[in-house]
Amino acid sequence: MVLSISAAQLVCRYNFLSSVSTGGLRRPNADVNSLDLYYEIYMRSIAIRLQELDDDELEDFVDIWLHNRSALYYRTERLGKTSDKGRDVVGFVTDQLHEGDWDLYQCKRKTRGSKLGVGEALKELGKVFYHHLKGEYATLPRKYVFVSPRGITGPLQTLLLNKEKLRTALVDQWDETCRTGITRNEEVPLSNVIRTVIDAYDFTRITYLTGTLLAKETDAGPALSKVLNLVPDEAPEAEAPETVCEVEMVYLDQLREIYGETSGLAFTTINDVLAHPVHAGHLQLQRTRFFEAAAFDRFHRDNTAPGAMETFKKDIFHTVIEVYRESHPSRLDRVNAVMKHIGMTQVSLLGRMSRPPVRQGMCHHLATDGRLRWTR
Incomplete structure (x- = not known):
């Protein structure tokens, strides 16, 4: 039976089966259920390793991953720093850059035992609307992805799975989360202009990736190799075609x-x-x-x-x-x-x-x- 496994999954499968070979477990033969079990166990261990990345490593991971998805983007760029204006890693779809379609990946490392919560997420969203209206980018992101290896809280997950509730929460909690949290130098009240942009934006574009979801992402192999030093499975064998190419x-x-x-x-x-x-x-x-x-x-x-x-x-x-x-x-x-x-x-x-x-x-x-x- 042939299993269809992504590049990232091949990386994980090889490392787990290699690690258990010295621990008393035998490599499975045709037992697909055993392979699936081993794979899921190892995927969890990869997710844990992703949780240990520091801020720079996490952004580096996402940048390499997006770079490997070159078919999707004209250019990818890591912008995360003090003045990133709400952008950590971006993928520009065309040469129009911020004047065209672009995707935003906002990285949230968090500390051990903590997850990305509602307040912090709303503040990050508020930054995007604010800096868009300030002219830092002519268009809003086609897709907004919170990358949080340690996960997100239950209340935030509820909002992200119910996009109109997320929009309502951003408006209702603006004073609490965004008014003094967007910039250090000025308060940003919820003006009619900001409210209009929020109301017009398609909140179904906003999603999230946890460590477990990120480890399973297609094309994550080079990032796993570079940042986590994982080595992929054996390359497939090949034969020469009958006709000379x-x-x-x-x-x-x-x-x-x-x-x-x-x-x-x-x-x-x-x-x-x-x-x-x-x-x-x-x-x-x-x-x-x-x-x-x-x-x-x-x-x-x-x-x-x-x-x-x-x-x-x-x-x-x-x-x-x-x-x-x-x-x-x-x-x-x-x-x-x-x-x-x-x-x-x-x-x-x-x-x-x-x-x-x-x-x-x-x-x-x-x-x-x-x-x-x-x-x-």
Whole structure:
């Protein structure tokens, strides 16, 4: 049975199952109920770790998470500081920035044993309406999200799940929560202008994320990796497609030239090599390795911290470059020597071991990039 699990969930599942392997529990086989149980237990532990983040770490987490959702945003930006004007992390939908659609993620760390309550939440909402009317941003947020890993109080949850009650509470409690809480230098009474903007705003845009909800968010993998130092599950294995793809042609053309040099034959196309009784098997093995590395690259770019995959590639390069530069009887011998060396030499990504075909295939990606040309 195949389970459909998000990037963040893959991160959590790997770490929990790895941690319990030394604690007397066995890794489940096809027992989906056991897997679900283990997963839920570990998700709770991730939520607890998110609760321990300080203010900067929490904003950093949200910023990385939004950055990984690049399909949703033209640009993301972390603004949280003393003069953030009610904005911690924002995602701009278009190049119109604050003159167009944008989403606001307001981070509330809270201390141990406390949750985000009604008064503080209403004050934050009041800031947005105030600074909008002051001209700090021409449009109000398309979506407003309270990010509170330690959770929200029952009364606040009731308001957030009943949006008209939230609107009414903001108006009724303005003097108590916003009048002296929005700025340090002046009182902000509930003027008719502010009331009009509040009445016109769609309060269904306002929602919240707790630690548990945030841990389960799609595309949270890189943020979990970067901020919590979590390592995702094993990347999926891959096979080379029957038809040669355009993305392969750079390194394959290099190998085609080398095979011709070795055999004394003029291979015009890759298919000519694939028809050769000796070189066909060798070439097909290299293709499989290339696609193993491609699957590894794509998986970890989606699920690890920015820059982790490029560091892995650099480590591969520095591991093989001396063997690559040595004298060899032929250029095919150079390829085989590099494959043998990297196949036996471990290179890890964020402390997690990589499989030999991934490391070997990454050398073909380096050849494609021009950093490790086989036809040098």
